[in-house]
Amino acid sequence: xxxxxxxxxxxxxxxxxxxxxxxxxxxxxxxxxxxxxxxxxxxxxxxxxxxxxxxxxxxxxxxxxxxxxxxxxxxxxxxxxxxxxxxxxxxxxxxxxx
Amino acid sequence: xxxxxxxxxxxxxxxxxxxxxxxxxxxxxxxxxxxxxxxxxxxxxxxxxxxxxxxxxxxxxxxxxxxxxxxxxxxxxxxxxxxxxxxxxxxxxxxxxx
Amino acid sequence: xxxxxxxxxxxxxxxxxxxxxxxxxxxxxxxxxxxxxxxxxxxxxxxxxxxxxxxxxxxxxxxxxxxxxxxxxxxxxxxxxxxxxxxxxxxxxxxxxxxxxxxxxxxxxxxxxxxxxxx
Amino acid sequence: xxxxxxxxxxxxxxxxxxxxxxxxxxxxxxxxxxxxxxxxxxxxxxxxxxxxxxxxxxxxxxxxxxxxxxxxxxxxxxxxxxxxxxxxxxxxxxxxxxxxxxxxxxxxxxxxxxxxxxx
Amino acid sequence: xxxxxxxxxxxxxxxxxxxxxxxxxxxxxxxxxxxxxxxxxxxxxxxxxxxxxxxxxxxxxxxxxxxxxxxxxxxxxxxxxxxxxxxxxxxxxxxxxxxxxxxxxxxxxxxxxxxxxxxxxxx
Amino acid sequence: xxxxxxxxxxxxxxxxxxxxxxxxxxxxxxxxxxxxxxxxxxxxxxxxxxxxxxxxxxxxxxxxxxxxxxxxxxxxxxxxxxxxxxxxxxxxxxxxxxxxxxxxxxxxxxxxxxxxxxxxxxx
Numbered sequence: 137x138x139x140x141x142x143x144x145x146x147x148x149x150x151x152x153x154x155x156x157x158x159x160x161x162x163x164x165x166x167x168x169x170x171x172x173x174x175x176x177x178x179x180x181x182x183x184x185x186x187x188x189x190x191x192x193x194x195x196x197x198x199x200x201x202x203x204x205x206x207x208x209x210x211x212x213x214x215x216x217x218x219x220x221x222x223x224x225x226x227x228x229x230x231x232x233x234x
Numbered sequence: 235x236x237x238x239x240x241x242x243x244x245x246x247x248x249x250x251x252x253x254x255x256x257x258x259x260x261x262x263x264x265x266x267x268x269x270x271x272x273x274x275x276x277x278x279x280x281x282x283x284x285x286x287x288x289x290x291x292x293x294x295x296x297x298x299x300x301x302x303x304x305x306x307x308x309x310x311x312x313x314x315x316x317x318x319x320x321x322x323x324x325x326x327x328x329x330x331x332x
Numbered sequence: 333x334x335x336x337x338x339x340x341x342x343x344x345x346x347x348x349x350x351x352x353x354x355x356x357x358x359x360x361x362x363x364x365x366x367x368x369x370x371x372x373x374x375x376x377x378x379x380x381x382x383x384x385x386x387x388x389x390x391x392x393x394x395x396x397x398x399x400x401x402x403x404x405x406x407x408x409x410x411x412x413x414x415x416x417x418x419x420x421x422x423x424x425x426x427x428x429x430x431x432x433x434x435x436x437x438x439x440x441x442x443x444x445x446x447x448x449x450x451x
Numbered sequence: 452x453x454x455x456x457x458x459x460x461x462x463x464x465x466x467x468x469x470x471x472x473x474x475x476x477x478x479x480x481x482x483x484x485x486x487x488x489x490x491x492x493x494x495x496x497x498x499x500x501x502x503x504x505x506x507x508x509x510x511x512x513x514x515x516x517x518x519x520x521x522x523x524x525x526x527x528x529x530x531x532x533x534x535x536x537x538x539x540x541x542x543x544x545x546x547x548x549x550x551x552x553x554x555x556x557x558x559x560x561x562x563x564x565x566x567x568x569x570x
Numbered sequence: 571x572x573x574x575x576x577x578x579x580x581x582x583x584x585x586x587x588x589x590x591x592x593x594x595x596x597x598x599x600x601x602x603x604x605x606x607x608x609x610x611x612x613x614x615x616x617x618x619x620x621x622x623x624x625x626x627x628x629x630x631x632x633x634x635x636x637x638x639x640x641x642x643x644x645x646x647x648x649x650x651x652x653x654x655x656x657x658x659x660x661x662x663x664x665x666x667x668x669x670x671x672x673x674x675x676x677x678x679x680x681x682x683x684x685x686x687x688x689x690x691x692x693x
Numbered sequence: 694x695x696x697x698x699x700x701x702x703x704x705x706x707x708x709x710x711x712x713x714x715x716x717x718x719x720x721x722x723x724x725x726x727x728x729x730x731x732x733x734x735x736x737x738x739x740x741x742x743x744x745x746x747x748x749x750x751x752x753x754x755x756x757x758x759x760x761x762x763x764x765x766x767x768x769x770x771x772x773x774x775x776x777x778x779x780x781x782x783x784x785x786x787x788x789x790x791x792x793x794x795x796x797x798x799x800x801x802x803x804x805x806x807x808x809x810x811x812x813x814x815x816x
Contacts, residue, residue, distance in 0.1 A: 137685050140566070142470075144709055144740050146783065148246050153584065153616055157654075159681035167466045168712030171743065176785015197473070197753025201711050203746040203760075207785070216753070217477035224564050225452050225483070231582065231690040232567040234459070234592075235808050238447070240351075242586055242617050244660065251707065251739055255777075257804035265347045266589030269620065274662015295354070295630025299588050301623040301637075305662070314630070315358035322445050323333050323364070329705065329813040330448040332340070332715075338814075340715075342461070344535045345493045345591050350631060373718055374464045377496065380537030389634050393537075412721070416463045418499030418512075423542060433725045440812040441698050441729065448815055457691075459592075464714050469754060492595055508757050531598070552602045559689040560575050560606065567692055 137161040138227035139190075142234070144168040145179040150233040155186050164215070164223055166195040173199075174207040187211045195220060235259040236325035237288075240332070242266040243277040248331040253284050262313070262321055264293040271297075272305040285309045293318060335359050336443035338370040338436060340450035342377035343392035344385070349378050352449040353395060360403050367443040368406045369396075370436040371428075373450075376414040379407070381425040393425050400427030408435045454478050455562035457489040457555060459569035461496035462511035463504070468497050471568040472514060479522050486562040487525045488515075489555040490547075492569075495533040498526070500544040512544045519546030527554045577688040578609045583618035585693060587637070588628065593621045594636050596693035604646045611650040611687070612643075613680055614672070618693075619657045622668040640670050654680060700811040702726050703734045706741035708816065710760070711751065716744045717759050719816035727769045734773040734810070735766075736803055737795070741816075742780045745791040763793050777803060 139158050142165075145151035151172055154163065163186070165173050172179040173194040186192065196214040199205045208214055215223065224230055237256050240263075243249035249270055252261065261284070263271050270277040271292040284290065294312040297303045306312055313321065322328055337356060341348040356366050371378055383393040400407050407428045409419060414430055424430065440446045456475060460467040475485050490497055502512040519526050526547045528538060533549055543549065559565045581600050587593040604610050614622060621640070628635040643651070651672040658664065658674065665674060675683075684690060704723050710716040727733050737745060744763070751758040766774070774795040781787065781797065788797060798806075807813060 142466075142569075142712070144712070146247065147708070147740050149244065149616060150584075156656075157615065157677045157681045157684070159678070159685050161685070166470060168709045168740070171709065171740070171784065174785065178783045180785075198711075200750040200752075201754045201756065201758075202709065202743060203748035203750070205748075205750070217473045218481060220474055221454075221478045221481055221483065224454065224478075224566055229685075229687055229690060230564060230566060231684065232569065232692050234567065234569040234584070234692045240347075240450075240589070242589070245585070245617050247739060248707075255738065255800045255804045255807070257801070257808050259808070264351060266586045266617070269586065269617070269661065272662065276660045278662075296588075298627040298629075299631045299633065299635075300586065300620060301625035301627070303625075303627070315354045316362060318355055319335075319359045319362055319364065322335065322359075322447055327808075327810055327813060328445060328447060329807065330450065330815050332448065332450040332707070332815045342493060342496070342536065347589050347631070347633075350633060354632065373714060374461060374493070374496075377461070377493075377536060382537035382539050382542060384534045384537075386531070386535075389535075390632055412505070413718070415503045416505075416508075417461065417496060418501035418503075418542060420501050423501060423537065433722055434729070436722060437702075437726045437729050437731070440702060440726075440814075441700055441731065446812050446814070450815070466712050466754070466756075469756060473755065492591060509755055532595070552599055553606070555599060556579075556603045556606050556608070559579065559603075559691075560577055560608065565689050565691070569692070 138223050138230040139163045140230060140232045141165055141169040142167040145172040154233045160189050162191040162193065162223060162227060164193045167198055170194045170198045170204065173209055173212045174204045175209050180209060193223060236321050236328040237261045238328060238330045239263055239267040240265040243270040252331045258287050260289040260291065260321060260325060262291045265296055268292045268296045268302065271307055271310045272302045273307050278307060291321060334365045334367045334443040336367045336439035336446045338372055338448045339375035339378060340373040342374040346451050348449040349392055356399065366405050368408055368439040370439055371409045372436065373413055376409045376417055376419045379409045379419055379425050379428040381423050397425050397427040453484045453486045453562040455486045455558035455565045457491055457567045458494035458497060459492040461493040465570050467568040468511055475518065485524055487527055487558040489558055490528045491555065492532055495528045495536055495538045498528045498538055498544050498547040500542050516544050516546040576607065576609055578686065579603050580611045580613060580684060580687040580690045582613045582615060582690060582692045583621055584616040586617040586620045588631065588633055592693040597636065597639050599691060600648060601646060604648050610648050613652045615654040616657050619653055619661060619663060622670060624667055624669050637669055652680060699730065699732055701732045701809065703736060703807060703810040703813045705736045705738060705813060705815045706744055707739040709740040709743045711754065711756055715816040720759065720762050722814060723771060724769060727771050733771050736775045738777040739780050742776055742784060742786060745793060747790055747792050760792055775803060
């Protein structure tokens with residue numbers, strides 16, 4: 137299953153809820169959620185820990201818009217909108233954690 | 235100074251930010267923030283702690299709408315919209331933590 | 333006392349406009365003056381004359397129009413935010429007027445208090 | 452593959468409609484079918500023909516209209532949400548149509564995937 | 571058309587009522603989905619559990635109290651209501667505080683249930 | 694009218710750019726407030742510090758990059774930019790990552806500054 141998260145983990149509880157509930161699969165970070173995939177962010181340890189259970193992706197255009205394209209932590213894969221589409225089609229189902 | 239908080243402290247970081255930054259004064263909890271003033275909520279200890287530094291108020295109509303009117307923790311004062319107005323006029327300035 | 337209010341969210345989606353309305357009503361009942369209500373960001377959607385909620389629900393737009401008529405309130409809709417969201421004179425409800433952001437700043441200067449309602 | 456999309460937030464205020472648009476464009480470029488785009492909650496405000504953003508900004512509404520024309524997309528606006536927010540046939544942008552929530556459920560049934568964009 | 575197709579729809583409710591419209595709109599879609607004879611599950615997680623709290627009195631905020639609708643779901647054969655166990659505890663609530671009969675489940679179980687769905691809609 | 698009155702306006706920016714419009718709209722009000730010759734302070738707290746991050750490239754999201762405007766504030770005599778020290782650290786940022794010169798302040802100090810204001814607008 138593909139889990140899509142779009143809010144900053146330092147502002148809202150969506151990433152944390154997703155990590156606690158989701159039963160493995162893939163997580164795609166988009167919009168303000170991409171900050172969680174950057175080095176030095178308080179969410180870093182939590183996300184690094186999650187890498188053992190999930191494949192983690194972050195939307196490149198959102199990282200670039202926020203000037204964070206060069207800070208993606210190791211283990212997180214950057215995708216563009218086409219890659220977003222592929223993730224949706226490759227997984228049986230998806231959920232947006234709003 | 236009057237600090238107005240309107241989001242659930244279990245969903246967003248606004249109450250926590252307010253408690254860490256604000257330099258005393260009064261806090262008014264409205265809308266979804268009123269849950270933080272109820273017994274048994276995870277925010278209870280944090281708010282109880284804050285009572286030594288702040289006067290804490292919660293909007294009664296919002297508590298009632300959510301079926302939480304009978305669960306307000308000790309030390310928190312319930313006000314109606316008129317009381318909200320009084321809090322605004324009695325304090326030199328106010329801030330909404332959005 | 334002179335109180336100004338600003339609203340950043342549209343009707344129904346968030347409680348902001350409801351809370352702001354009940355706050356203004358209570359302030360007027362206590363004899364305060366509402367110097368201006370400024371609708372900013374998605375708040376401009378509170379001014380749409382085409383709004384038609386279900387019959388068993390409150391009508392947020394007409395409620396503002398009526399409060400404005402009863403108390404001569406100045407309801408100002410931010411022009412830039414309104415154009416971005418399709419609010420113009422042709423679909424502006426009674427009692428609202430469209431003007432610039434300067435009206436918000438002016439309200440902040442002239443009122444004794446400015447209270448923001450948002451998301 | 453058949454993909455359906457639902458959008459819960461209005462234009463400009465949140466990035467949801469931008470992301471949904473770029474997602475749909477990418478899906479079409481990859482040869483997928485966009486079965487339907489359903490505008491729900493504040494998402495209905497993406498359909499206002501009266502929208503006029505600043506010249507140096509993107510026009511979110513006309514961008515959807517053009518994508519719909521180019522690819523025969525079915526852009527459906529939820530009628531109940533639209534009435535609550537003042538979107539009607541008279542201010543509906545080209546390429547959009549107003550219909551019931553059943554259209555969302557039907558899209559969920561008929562499409563292989565349903566992706567939600569919101570706040 | 572889609573005659574005969576039955577998919578598993580899950581509605582994930584994570585937000586408190588009244589502060590935003592999402593709880594109400596979720597109910598609207600749930601009812602329509604049931605009318606399409608689909609397999610409907612509702613999940614109440616995080617602040618979403620507050621939607622089911624007994625005793626909601628909305629007169630003071632001049633809004634519509636839609637909580638009785640949860641009691642009516644049964645009449646539409648919507649019977650799969652799951653509530654996150656940890657969310658209830660974190661909010662000082664127990665099953666007795668809720669308007670309707672529900673299945674209380676640890677969040678890890680909810681995650682497994684989610685995996686089995688065809689369509690997941692979040693509010 | 695309000696000729697001659699100078700009030701202390703503070704703009705509290707707590708949200709990341711682009712995910713929502715608030716960062717952009719805050720800048721608009723800031724510029725107008727300066728045009729009214731008021732005493733203007735900007736505070737960047739929590740995710741608001743991301744607004745000042747260098748190197749924003751918005752082409753890929755087809756949105757307008759408004760970050761150069763922060764550099765232009767100086768030209769409007771808007772010089773009081775305060776950044777929350779703890780927020781920077783929690784986001785792995787340092788002053789070198791920021792577009793403009795700012796005063797970095799511990800949050801407790803920001804709270805004291807807030808108390809002195811006449812009007813506080815939050816975004």
